[in-house]
Amino acid sequence: MFKRLAAAALLAATVVPATVVHAQRPSPPPGPLLSGYLCCNMRTYGNSISDINYDEQGTSIVAVGTPARITGYDFRWFNLDLAGKPQRIKNDYSRNITLIDFAQRYVVTEDPKQKMAAFPPAVRDAIVAGKVAPGMTREQVLMAIGYPVASENPSLDAPTWRYWRDSWSEYQVSFDGKGLVKTVVGDPVALSRVLAPTP
Template sequence: MPIRHIAVVATLLGALAVPAWAQPTFSGYLCCNLRTDGSWASDSNYAESGKRIIPVGTPVKVTGYGRYRVHIEVNGGKQDIGNDYSRDIDLGGFAQRWVVQEDPAAKIATFPPKIQAAIKEARVTKGMTREQVAMAVGWPISSENPKLDAEIWRMWISSFAEYQVVFDKAGRVREIVTDPQTKNLVVAD
């Protein structure tokens, strides 16, 4: 292969892999309820003891990137969102998944009261769309859910408590499958 072709291929490959330090910083809003220990939130979004929820729609600023993490500023404090289980998504795309440009509050206000309440409580209920489920409990991790349009999303409230959100053909929650204890923690009636 001639050297000029190798240079073109190298340039194209380099354009695909953007280093963390070159990812964009921007301001926006949390797309989803995010569970944090105060300085760290994982894309698994576990509801472990001692974690609090930063509500969907909270204004945030993406300030930088580290190894498998997005640094954000929330209410004047620093926070990291860990890309722990969705590493097939580059950090820029991962940041844009969790920090959106449009405040979700206006959209949430148009949802039925039952859906609004479930989102506020960080719970899932029948009839929710995929977007509404994400707003309530976060995006499913891509290592277990490579396609967001799949019929079933595998989710966890802890490392040992899985629940499955099953969608109907119209893309709405048909059922939530899990053990009774986890169901009490995740499902809004």
């Protein structure tokens, strides 16, 4: 009996406790730390920006063409320096795009303001104000109000882009066969915020 108890005690002393393994979220592959310019007008909540780009109370616009430098990548967002201020842009609704491709949508190597200098004054004014006007090109719409989220707009060649002013208010920008804005449709509040006044 004593031998059996001693053997059991020895066995218990030599059993290695199971190692607890904690799940970790996958790290994205490191991407290029690009320097360039913000592609488009984006709304920040202070230090973070979402790809949905809601026009909500408490947000402020970071202007198209703001000097931008990507400083790192983390899961669904990338970190960047925008004119000396730290920000992060989160991929909330465009997850069918890789994080690196997503980042390269927003940080572009060619200064949009140089392109804007060649646009008609009314188009430049609309872009600066974050508004859309009939006759604008797809590129000009992107500069003014950002990319439509990829979950609802898988192709930028589609004739209509769906945007959201907030969680309840959708508006749509439709293009003609030449790729120029034909109509902007939405509820009155959304249109008052996004549609440029007719000269």
